[in-house]
Amino acid sequence: SSVKYKDHQKFMLQNDNSTNLSASEDLESKRKSSDDNDPKKTTSNGKSPNQPASKEGAPKNIQCRRNNKAPDKMTEEEVMQAFRDLVSKDDPLKKYDIKQKVGSGASGTVCVATDRQTNHAVAIKKMDLSNQPKKELIITEIEVMKQHQHENIVNFLDCYLVEGPGSRELWVAMEYLEGGALTDVVMETILKENQIAGITKRCTDALAYLHSQEIIHRDIKSDNVLLGMNGEVKLTDFGFCAQITQDRDKRNTMVGTPYWMAPEVVSRKQYGYKVDVWSLGIMVIEMIEGEPPYLNETPIRALYLIASNGKPQIKDKSKLSPDIVNFLDKCLEVEVEKRATCKELMSHPFLGLPVDMTSLRQNILA
Numbered sequence: 264s265s266v267k268y269k270d271h272q273k274f275m276l277q278n279d280n281s282t283n284l285s286a287s288e289d290l291e292s293k294r295k296s297s298d299d300n301d302p303k304k305t306t307s308n309g310k311s312p313n314q315p316a317s318k319e320g321a322p323k324n325i326q327c328r329r330n331n332k333a334p335d336k337m338t339e340e341e342v343m344q345a346f347r348d349l350v351s352k353d354d355p356l357k358k359y360d361i362k363q364k365v366g367s368g369a370s371g372t373v374c375v376a377t378d379r380q381t382n383h384a385v386a387i388k389k390m391d392l393s394n395q396p397k398k399e400l401i402i403t404e405i406e407v408m409k410q411h412q413h414e415n416i417v418n419f420l421d422c423y424l425v426e427g428p429g430s431r432e433l434w435v436a437m438e439y440l441e442g443g444a445l446t447d448v449v450m451e452t453i454l455k456e457n458q459i460a461g462i463t464k465r466c467t468d469a470l471a472y473l474h475s476q477e478i479i480h481r482d483i484k485s486d487n488v489l490l491g492m493n494g495e496v497k498l499t500d501f502g503f504c505a506q507i508t509q510d511r512d513k514r515n516t517m518v519g520t521p522y523w524m525a526p527e528v529v530s531r532k533q534y535g536y537k538v539d540v541w542s543l544g545i546m547v548i549e550m551i552e553g554e555p556p557y558l559n560e561t562p563i564r565a566l567y568l569i570a571s572n573g574k575p576q577i578k579d580k581s582k583l584s585p586d587i588v589n590f591l592d593k594c595l596e597v598e599v600e601k602r603a604t605c606k607e608l609m610s611h612p613f614l615g616l617p618v619d620m621t622s623l624r625q626n627i628l629a
């Protein structure tokens with residue numbers, strides 16, 4: 264009888280104690296350190312000025328890479344200039360032969376295309392800039408992808424500004440993963456424990472890398488894991504990433520997708536890298552049970568349940584191996600200090616299970 268909140272909408276909750284959950288609002292996390300005008304180098308030291316002040320006081324001074332202006336003070340033209348600095352000047356239509364649409368998200372549609380020279384397939388995400396409330400999020404996403412190449416992160420290839428009469432689109436070319444999102448696999452098929460271990464190991468490796476680069480992903484869930492037909496597993500969707508800096512090693516913006524959020528995020532505490540470890544644990548539950556805990560509940564009630572219940576119950580625990588149960592315990596530890604880091608998890612026995620990753624092809628095709 265209950266509705267499932269399958270669209271897994273992500274949120275930023277304004278820091279004003281109201282229940283203003285605003286979908287796809289910006290976090291504006293990783294806008295920029297003052298003295299660095301190089302758009303390729305991004306660090307952040309603050310939060311969005313359009314976020315209401317937190318309990319600790321006024322929003323920290325955040326500055327933009329271009330001209331040290333806060334993002335909401337940038338004019339439309341300055342934002343567009345930031346995009347122009349980021350994009351390739353080539354004509355994407357000369358480089359790529361655009362084929363069919365393979366998906367769509369909050370910020371636009373994704374098409375498959377072939378590189379005319381190499382004949383390789385690529386994915387092109389087309390975002391209508393005239394219809395984007397928070398363009399800074401997109402800049403964050405592109406910068407993270409551009410600067411952080413890893414075997415288990417969707418590789419960025421290039422991006423383009425495509426301007427026509429009355430239209431302005433940003434096209435981002437990236438590796439194409441023809442298996443699509445992990446969500447479809449967990450919803451449609453039952454994964455074996457060693458397959459879950461193989462997927463989790465690759466995601467943990469990508470997260471350990473991001474954390475070593477002082478980045479928190481903040482939106483880990485099956486929707487943001489893409490699969491290839493030869494066993495590839497790659498993290499995507501970097502729009503919500505936060506850059507940690509020495510003078511600001513904790514965050515407090517409530518960001519993410521409710522069902523996957525760590526208790527310290529939900530309870531509006533300061534948080535750090537380990538929010539990704541909690542979400543990784545929730546994603547392991549998705550792989551075991553097909554969905555995250557509380558998906559039948561409204562997002563607001565799910566937040567309440569996360570805060571009040573702490574570690575969620577695992578159904579049919581007796582069917583699981585001690586290693587996977589222990590791995591979940593290490594991820595879903597409410598006390599942040601006791602929760603494992605990704606680096607520690609990499610040597611967990613559960614992730615050592617042998618697996619033929621190409622076996623996932625069957626699950627993708629099912």
Ligand code: ATP
Nearest residue numbers: 366367368369370371373386438439440443444500
């Ligand atoms: P947004 O980031 O705008 O909130 P989203 O995270 O929901 O959106 P998109 O990144 O726009 O989703 O992707 C939408 C869908 O397109 C994905 O669910 C996936 O099926 C497909 N897709 C995205 N990127 C790729 C890729 N690199 N290769 C193959 N398919 C992809």
